Amino acid sequence: MEKISRRNFLGMSVKATAATFVAGTFAPASNSFFGLAGIAEAATKKISPFTFAVITDAHLHDIKDHKFDRILERAVDDINKMNPAPDFVLYGGDLGQLAKPGELDKGKPILTRLKVPYRIIPGEHDWYLDLGKGWKDRFGTDHWSFDHKGVHFIGMNSILVDDYWTGRSLTPDERMGWCAELESHRCGAWGVGSEQLDWLEKDVAKLSPDTPVFIMTHSPLWDYYPRWNFQTRDAPEIRQILSKFDKVIAIHGHVHQVVYNSMGNMTSAGLLSTSWPWPYPNVQMPYPSIRMNRADPADIYDGLGGHKVTLAGDMGLGGTLNYQVWSDLLPANVQAGIKL
Amino acid sequence: MKKHKSMYAIGTSVMGLSLAGVMLLGGPQDVQAKKPVSPAQAEQERQELLKAVLMGDALWHDGSLGTNGLACGNCHPDGSASNPHTWPKFQTNLGKVGTLREMINWCIMVPLEGKALPTESDKMIAMEAYATFMHDGVPIALGKDEQHGANPVAGGAGYQLPSGVTDLGAP
Ligand SMILES: [Fe+2]
Numbered sequence: 001m002e003k004i005s006r007r008n009f010l011g012m013s014v015k016a017t018a019a020t021f022v023a024g025t026f027a028p029a030s031n032s033f034f035g036l037a038g039i040a041e042a043a044t045k046k047i048s049p050f051t052f053a054v055i056t057d058a059h060l061h062d063i064k065d066h067k068f069d070r071i072l073e074r075a076v077d078d079i080n081k082m083n084p085a086p087d088f089v090l091y092g093g094d095l096g097q098l099a100k101p102g103e104l105d106k107g108k109p110i111l112t113r114l115k116v117p118y119r120i121i122p123g124e125h126d127w128y129l130d131l132g133k134g135w136k137d138r139f140g141t142d143h144w145s146f147d148h149k150g151v152h153f154i155g156m157n158s159i160l161v162d163d164y165w166t167g168r169s170l171t172p173d174e175r176m177g178w179c180a181e182l183e184s185h186r187c188g189a190w191g192v193g194s195e196q197l198d199w200l201e202k203d204v205a206k207l208s209p210d211t212p213v214f215i216m217t218h219s220p221l222w223d224y225y226p227r228w229n230f231q232t233r234d235a236p237e238i239r240q241i242l243s244k245f246d247k248v249i250a251i252h253g254h255v256h257q258v259v260y261n262s263m264g265n266m267t268s269a270g271l272l273s274t275s276w277p278w279p280y281p282n283v284q285m286p287y288p289s290i291r292m293n294r295a296d297p298a299d300i301y302d303g304l305g306g307h308k309v310t311l312a313g314d315m316g317l318g319g320t321l322n323y324q325v326w327s328d329l330l331p332a333n334v335q336a337g338i339k340l
Numbered sequence: 341m342k343k344h345k346s347m348y349a350i351g352t353s354v355m356g357l358s359l360a361g362v363m364l365l366g367g368p369q370d371v372q373a374k375k376p377v378s379p380a381q382a383e384q385e386r387q388e389l390l391k392a393v394l395m396g397d398a399l400w401h402d403g404s405l406g407t408n409g410l411a412c413g414n415c416h417p418d419g420s421a422s423n424p425h426t427w428p429k430f431q432t433n434l435g436k437v438g439t440l441r442e443m444i445n446w447c448i449m450v451p452l453e454g455k456a457l458p459t460e461s462d463k464m465i466a467m468e469a470y471a472t473f474m475h476d477g478v479p480i481a482l483g484k485d486e487q488h489g490a491n492p493v494a495g496g497a498g499y500q501l502p503s504g505v506t507d508l509g510a511p
């Protein structure tokens with residue numbers, strides 16, 4: 001039978017959105033949106049506008065010519081065609097599926113094709129086969145910070161759990177399997193752990209409160225749906241350490257969906273994956289209007305995407321996140337870009 | 341009335357049903373087609389169902405059901421967005437009014453690139469049982485086109501199995 005897209009069939013299609021990401025440039029409509037809102041205000045602030053791209057959650061499988069390879073490659077190609085080019089790219093974890101060498105060895109060369117530098121943090125799917133050894137061998141430290149054009153960027157490893165394997169004598173494969181299921185009652189709730197909290201405290205100790213801070217973790221820094229590890233156990237401590245700043249912007253992978261929250265001085269946005277979309281958990285969302293449409297499972301590119309983040313001014317002004325999609329996934333308000 | 345009563349009396353003794361009081365009380369809410377099963381038998385039936393649910397849980401998380409390593413649970417954690425309470429319905433990808441089982445097979449064939457299961461097989465019944473179990477108590481909404489999340493479960497709590505099953509063991 002001839003394939004009809006669900007949304008076409010239901011008459012819900014918003015064809016205007018189809019232009020985004022497809023033509024090889026990131027959303028012209030979004031660019032002009034930011035041009036209007038951001039730059040005028042930025043003139044009075046200390047950060048001149050700049051843009052970077054974010055991709056995450058490729059979940060590469062150790063299978064030849066797997067469909068997820070093509071999706072990550074397409075996202076990387078689209079970033080390489082951005083004009084102007086982004087200053088850099090952030091990658092939010094879950095590059096692999098079962099942390100196998102074959103997965104990470106497949107993913108690294110694809111990321112290396114990026115024409116601009118990238119920084120990367122791990123997800124649980126990169127980690128629990130060998131407790132991060134293979135990932136660290138290829139990508140280095142799992143938490144870091146750098147300064148770019150006046151903004152302090154932080155990346156942390158938020159998927160560290162208590163030992164559930166030794167007592168049960170699990171094999172490395174079993175250990176990975178327990179954590180690879182989203183319904184994470186087997187591997188338990190994760191967080192960054194005390195070492196990284198100490199590191200974070202030192203890292204930001206000398207920064208003045210008006211320094212704009214941008215933090216990326218694999219999991220959200222708020223309790224969204226702990227059952228699926230849509231949480232970070234020590235997020236309250238992280239938010240406390242960062243509470244001295246005027247403004248903190250947080251982004252996270254893991255949820256494979258559009259989601260937004262704001263708490264105190266922090267705004268937080270979830271990222272789309274390049275593998276599969278996740279349905280919304282059956283809980284009240286803090287900002288229900290910031291969400292994505294349902295995906296068509298017949299279209300391997302639906303429900304997925306990349307991101308363009310534009311920061312300007314000081315963090316009192318904030319930034320804009322534009323989800324970049326290959327389908328008509330986004331309602332108009334989200335397609336216009338969300339304020340960070 | 342008398343005649344009826346005696347008929348029921350015969351029924352009760354012959355078939356072991358407990359309908360003697362029905363005609364006297366009269367309200368439809370009191371009508372019982374058969375005697376409630378004993379608590380022991382109810383528990384046994386529950387255990388049989390849970391076996392199917394657990395088998396379904398394993399299948400929904402089985403990366404070898406298809407050929408590309410994906411499992412249903414990758415995209416449907418806790419069976420979310422399978423919307424068992426809405427079937428049968430017109431589903432665009434099926435191109436007709438179809439059943440939950442047909443849609444399960446469609447997802448085996450398309451996202452998982454695998455081979456469809458016989459619709460009456462134990463495996464298929466188990467997959468249906470799991471999805472439905474995770475939406476137990478959600479009102480039927482026939483044909484509704486919506487994405488429904490599975491019943492919420494507390495973080496780390498495992499499944500809400502009322503039967504004393506607390507640890508599902510290795511996947
Ligand atoms: Fe992921």
Ligand SMILES: [Fe+2]
Nearest residue numbers: 094123124254
């Ligand atoms: Fe993840």
